[in-house]
Amino acid sequence: MFILILSTMMIPTEMLVIPWYVLSSELSWIDTYWGIMFPGIIxxxxxxxxxxxxxxxxxxxxxxxxxxxxxxxxxxxxxxxxx
Structure with missing residues (x-):
């Protein structure tokens, strides 16, 4: 499990920006602190x-x-x- 988590570090951050935005949009976190903090929390x-x-x-x-x-x-x- 730990190897799987560490392997996600090989994914460039640029590829994750759009999914983070879509998730924030679906959760109504646009223009909120949660929308800013969520990608860095986990x-x-x-x-x-x-x-x-x-x-x-x-x-x-x-x-x-x-x-x-x-x-x-x-x-x-x-x-x-x-x-």
Whole structure:
């Protein structure tokens, strides 16, 4: 799955502009902040950076957060904010 996500980085951004515009148009996001932010929110490079960061966090710290009742998304958010 990770290889598949990274392989999308080989697609030139110019090829994705029209599908992003069509999607923004269908969702009525033209001239809104969502229309600007959406293409950058879910990018292969962002997924790659988060994976690399999370692989460097000690497992003991992740286990302690899980024992404290944090979910996976909350663990990632807290680690990103406090490091």
């Amino acid at each position: 990018e292969a490079f962002g997924v790659f950076l988060m994976r690399q960061f999370m692989s460097g966090v000690p497992n003991d710290m992740l286990d302690a957060a899980r024992i404290d009742g944090m979910g996976e998304f909350k663990i990632g958010g807290k680690l990103r904010c406090h490091k």
